[in-house]
Amino acid sequence: MRAPDHAARSKLPGTFRELVGMMPPQAIMDEVGHDNVVEMIDRLMAAGMLTKGQELYLETLVQLVQAYESAHHAVKPLRGIAALRDILAAHGINASGLARLLGVHASMGSKLLKGERSLTVAHIRTLAARFKVRPDTFLA
Secondary structure, eight states, rough: OOOOGGGGOEEEESSSSHHHSOOOOOOSSHHHHHHHHHHHHHHHHHOOOOOOOHHHHHHHHHHHHHHHHHHSSSOOOHHHHHHHHHHHHTTTOHHHHHHHHHOOOOOHHHHHHHHOOOOOHHHHHHHOOOOOOOOGOOOO
């Protein structure tokens, strides 16, 4: 399944049937097929106002990409110390800031982030409340 060449990119057909004739929607089987469908989605999104046929075709392609990506590009959420590091980085908090947040000795923040010490239930509750995440985020 290949997207149309550059010369054919100037104007997309307005009807669903014409678009299907140009690139029939079908299950995405590999990265090349994925890239081709995403390219067509990008073209449709850049087109501005879409006809009803273009909207239906776009929705069809989006559903195909979502199905492929959920099967092949699923991202596992970070857990445990990796999640803690990520959350702290997003909030600009370093190891000493973590220690202050948890009310522990300054050296403990670094030890927690290195995995040399474990988070306690009290630590997890504090972190979950502060960052508004589920407590199990911090369990490995």
